[in-house]
Amino acid sequence: MTQDPPTPSDIPFRTAVEAVVRAVPPGRVTSYGAVAALAGAPRAARGVGAALNALPADTDVPWWRVANRDGQLTIPSTLGLRALQRTLLQREGVAFLEDGRVDLAEHEWEGPEWEENE
DNA sequence: CCGCTGACTGTGG
DNA sequence: CCCACAGCCAGCG
Numbered sequence: 157m158t159q160d161p162p163t164p165s166d167i168p169f170r171t172a173v174e175a176v177v178r179a180v181p182p183g184r185v186t187s188y189g190a191v192a193a194l195a196g197a198p199r200a201a202r203g204v205g206a207a208l209n210a211l212p213a214d215t216d217v218p219w220w221r222v223a224n225r226d227g228q229l230t231i232p233s234t235l236g237l238r239a240l241q242r243t244l245l246q247r248e249g250v251a252f253l254e255d256g257r258v259d260l261a262e263h264e265w266e267g268p269e270w271e272e273n274e
Numbered sequence: 275c276c277g278c279t280g281a282c283t284g285t286g287g
Numbered sequence: 288c289c290c291a292c293a294g295c296c297a298g299c300g
Contacts, residue, residue: 169297188282192296203297205281210298224282231281241281 184265
């Protein structure tokens with residue numbers, strides 16, 4: 157039987173996003189745009205936000221390791237989610253700048269391929 | 275099928 | 288450097 161190799165485009169967007177975010181190592185931060193690209197939809201950065209927003213509270217997906225391209229935590233501050241994200245990141249050793257942005261120069265993760273090189 | 279929303283991003287003033 | 292505007296796109300009613 158012919159089994160085509162599982163290409164990203166065959167996987168539902170949300171599933172692909174979850175897989176990518178799960179691959180982000182502790183103490184590392186990536187952007188919505190980068191996740192979208194790795195998920196096979198380079199222009200769907202906003203979709204990534206929607207996907208993470210749909211995650212159940214008990215998810216094992218490390219959603220807090222995703223910030224915007226500037227390292228800002230753009231998650232709604234409602235319900236203290238913003239503060240929660242910051243707490244979780246700091247717990248992993250992620251440093252923040254004076255203006256409240258994540259220190260991307262020190263903690264940005266660009267993907268598994270990049271990881272091999274660094 | 276159509277229209278609207280938003281945890282984004284790039285560009286221009 | 289800060290702000291406004293305009294594309295983009297998945298998900299949902």
